[in-house]
Every structure is written in C-alpha cells, then in structure tokens.
Amino acid sequence: MNIAETSAFAVGSDGELGALYEGLEAAELQPLWTITEELLTPTPRPAAVPWLWTFSTMKPLAREAIRLVPVGRGGERRVLALRNPGLGGRPYAVGTLWGALQCLGPREVAPAHRHTPGAVRFVLEGEGVWTTVDGDACVMRPGDLILTPSMQWHDHTNSGDQEMFWFDGLDLPMVQAMDGVFFERWPGPGESQPRPAERNASAARRVEGPRYTDDAVTGPLSPQPSQLLIYRWPETAAELERRGRKSDDPLVTIEYTNPRTGSSVLPTMACALHRVRGHSQAVRRAGNAVYVVFSGQGASVIDGQRFSWRPGDMFVVPSWSAVEHIATQADLFVLSDEPVLRALGIARRQVLPEPQQVTGEFHRSPRSGEGEIR
Ligand code: GTQ
Ligand code: FE2
Numbered sequence: 001m002n003i004a005e006t007s008a009f010a011v012g013s014d015g016e017l018g019a020l021y022e023g024l025e026a027a028e029l030q031p032l033w034t035i036t037e038e039l040l041t042p043t044p045r046p047a048a049v050p051w052l053w054t055f056s057t058m059k060p061l062a063r064e065a066i067r068l069v070p071v072g073r074g075g076e077r078r079v080l081a082l083r084n085p086g087l088g089g090r091p092y093a094v095g096t097l098w099g100a101l102q103c104l105g106p107r108e109v110a111p112a113h114r115h116t117p118g119a120v121r122f123v124l125e126g127e128g129v130w131t132t133v134d135g136d137a138c139v140m141r142p143g144d145l146i147l148t149p150s151m152q153w154h155d156h157t158n159s160g161d162q163e164m165f166w167f168d169g170l171d172l173p174m175v176q177a178m179d180g181v182f183f184e185r186w187p188g189p190g191e192s193q194p195r196p197a198e199r200n201a202s203a204a205r206r207v208e209g210p211r212y213t214d215d216a217v218t219g220p221l222s223p224q225p226s227q228l229l230i231y232r233w234p235e236t237a238a239e240l241e242r243r244g245r246k247s248d249d250p251l252v253t254i255e256y257t258n259p260r261t262g263s264s265v266l267p268t269m270a271c272a273l274h275r276v277r278g279h280s281q282a283v284r285r286a287g288n289a290v291y292v293v294f295s296g297q298g299a300s301v302i303d304g305q306r307f308s309w310r311p312g313d314m315f316v317v318p319s320w321s322a323v324e325h326i327a328t329q330a331d332l333f334v335l336s337d338e339p340v341l342r343a344l345g346i347a348r349r350q351v352l353p354e355p356q357q358v359t360g361e362f363h364r365s366p367r368s369g370e371g372e373i374r
Helices: 014-024 055-068 172-177 233-245 339-345
Strands: 051-053 079-081 097-106 109-115 119-125 128-135 134-141 145-148 154-158 164-172 184-186 213-214 251-256 271-280 283-285 291-293 296-302 306-307 314-317 323-336 349-351 360-364 372-374
Touching: 051 055, 055 079, 055 097, 119 291, 119 323, 128 145, 145 283, 213 233, 233 271, 251 283, 283 291, 291 360, 296 314
Parallel strands: 306 360
Antiparallel strands: 051 314, 079 097, 097 164, 109 154, 109 184, 119 145, 119 164, 128 134, 128 154, 213 251, 251 271, 271 323, 283 349, 291 314, 291 323, 296 306, 296 323, 360 372
C-alpha cells in the first residue's frame, strides 16, 4: 500500500507516516483504514463462484473409484467433494458448505465414526443401502433425505448388489471456521455399529408436528437437531403436489422441518425442495446454497450466466448471487446455511423486479473436465 494513497487524509510528513506503518507492520497490527473497502463491502463478496458439476462427469469417476479404491479404515468414505474453483483449492462447494457425491459398491460398508459437523444425505440413485445413525438403521431410497446430526455415530452399509450414489451436505466449513472440529472412530468391536435392532425407528416413533413448511421457516430457533432422521420421497412429493395445486407460482418451495420445533432440520443447515414449473423470479439471498437436481431438465441463471442441468447435476449459488430457474417440470433439492444467518439476525432476501440479462453460458467440456464460461 502506497503511503500517499493511504494518507490522503493524514497529517504529518511522509517520513513520519512511513515510520508509523513500519512500526505497525513489525508489531503485527493492521490499520483498518487501509483495508476498510475490502473488509466492509456494501454487499457480500463470496470467494466461491457459481459452478456446476454434471452427473455425467462425476458418475464415471465415482465408478472408477469404486473399482480402484476400496472403502474402509483410513479413507473412511468414498466421497468426491465439490471443490469450488474460487476457493483456492479448499475442498468446499461454497465458503460455508461441504457438498459431495458419495458412492458405495455392492456389499461395501463405510465404517462407523462420529464428528461435530452435521450431515444430510439426499439419495440420487440405487437401492440397498442403509445409514445407521446411533443404532437406528435408516433405509435410503432415491429422493429420501437422511440426517446424521452432530456427534451421532454413523456408518453406511450396502447390503445389495447395486452401486449406490447420494449427495452429502455438511456444515464442515462452518465448524472449521469456529475451530470446532472433533472426530472419533468407532471404538469397536468391529468397524461398524452392531447389526441394528431398529430399522427406521425415528420415523416409526410418532414425532408430532408438520415435517414440511413453506419456504421460510419462522419457528423458534432450536439448537437441537430433528429427532426425525428420515424424510421419505413419497411424503415430500405428496407435500409438493398439495402445495402446487394451491398456487400457480412457477416455483413451489417447501422446507423440511424439525417436527418438534418447526425449525430447520439441523441447527446450521436448512433443506428445501424446489419444484420448478415455469420461469421463476430472480432472487438474491444472503448465505450460500448447494443445489442437487433430482428430476427433470432445465436451467438456472446465476449472476447472468446460464447453467443447464439434468438429474444428478449439482450447482452452487454463492451469497447474494441472483438466481432464477427455468424448467417445464423439475425438482431441485436445496441445502443452505440460512439457519445461521437467521440465528444471527442477518438473513435477507431480495426479489428482483426483472429477469436477468443472460450474458454467458456455462459449459463443462467433458474432455478436460474444466468448466468454462463463454
Ligand atoms: O458419510 O460420514 O461427504 O464423514 C464427508 C464426511 C461424508 C460421511 C462426507 C463424512 C461423510
Ligand atoms: Fe461422517
């Protein structure tokens, strides 16, 4: 930083100012007046960029990983993390959220462990897997949402002869930012929890209260995760149908809720489902989101770039980026960090009056695997 620039309003000679800045530098002190504009931005400036990972690129690589890299102690999980190119090599989908494709081959078991970051799974393809969460075997089928809240033991078992693929979302970057990561391996006996006595027990237990709400959860904030760990696709679809019939909005949104409190499913992360049936309004939201295409084909315009998508594709909308969706009929799973912004009293949304001008198209060349904006 040039002294004349930083000192436009300073009094004193260049020599005195030079000595001051040298003194500050040597003392590990940073004068705020030299960094105000990059620190206190009028609106969020996420390092993460809008990006899309196609299932057609990810799945063959995941299948090669199934063939070549066994799952087990050490690696723990066969997970391909979405690595946002704006984040300087950090393995995060956006600054606050981990997003990944996880897969298990026939008869594979991912060993039990637990950690402070909480996780959600949204199932894309295959049958035969269950995730055991603190002794409760949660059977996973396409379209189901399964929760593994913070510090609950979890392992994944594929008892069938199909490969299985699902999306993982974790609040790992947030927990990391709080320097709050703790991780433990199952102490045994064995690598995973004993063959569970219970199956889908959290769903069988009658937890009173609605499991879905419209877009904005306004219920009391709860540090407790949902005790209901499974949200089945047929129930989600029925709720979408019901709400879809009552409105002609091109976007029907439901948020999964903790039935006991009416708040988000996990303290840090909200899960929602968008049914797109037309051209939605452009909106901005404070906080980051990861989208997973469950069904249908369409496109989203993010900050003027058009991203076309198909089932299994995953894309990210960084904080305060404008986004609108276009499809005849498509279902998108959405993971966001909005509960944290709500808890801090800084959640905000803005609906834009006009659709965005499309200034570019996002393409992934299947050859290089590199994304490209044209
Ligand atoms: O399935 O337990 O994508 O611990 C990242 C960390 C999945 C898991 C991830 C994990 C898991
Ligand atoms: Fe885990």
